Amino acid sequence: MTTVRDTCCAPLGAAPLSAEDAGLLAKRLKALAEPARLRLLSMVLACGENGACVCDLTAPLDLAQPTVSHHLRVLHEAGLVTREQRGVWAYYRADRASLADLVGALSVS
Secondary structure (H helix, E strand, O other), X not given: OOOOOOOOOOOOOOOOOOHHHHHHHHHHHHHHOOHHHHHHHHHXXXXXXXXXXXXXXXXXXXXXXXXXXXXXHHHHHOOOEEEEEEOOEEEEEEOHHHHHHHHXXXXXX
């Protein structure tokens, strides 16, 4: 499993996307194109720098732990969240730089 960590592309209107930038942008957008993942990202962002544990995210979503873990893995592989192991629990934080890159790529100037 590789995690996308590269900086995303320039704004779409600045120049045509390279194949590499288009692939990176598509991976991030695809990760967000699922309602449960959007909600998860919102919850993780709301937790701030402390991060959110998978165990705290299952009840609000009314999803089983394996399903929540799967969605978080997709967000992690797209580079939108970071993961930290604390004992037996995994905590996730939003990767604000990656989110800012994504917003910048979608901005129209």
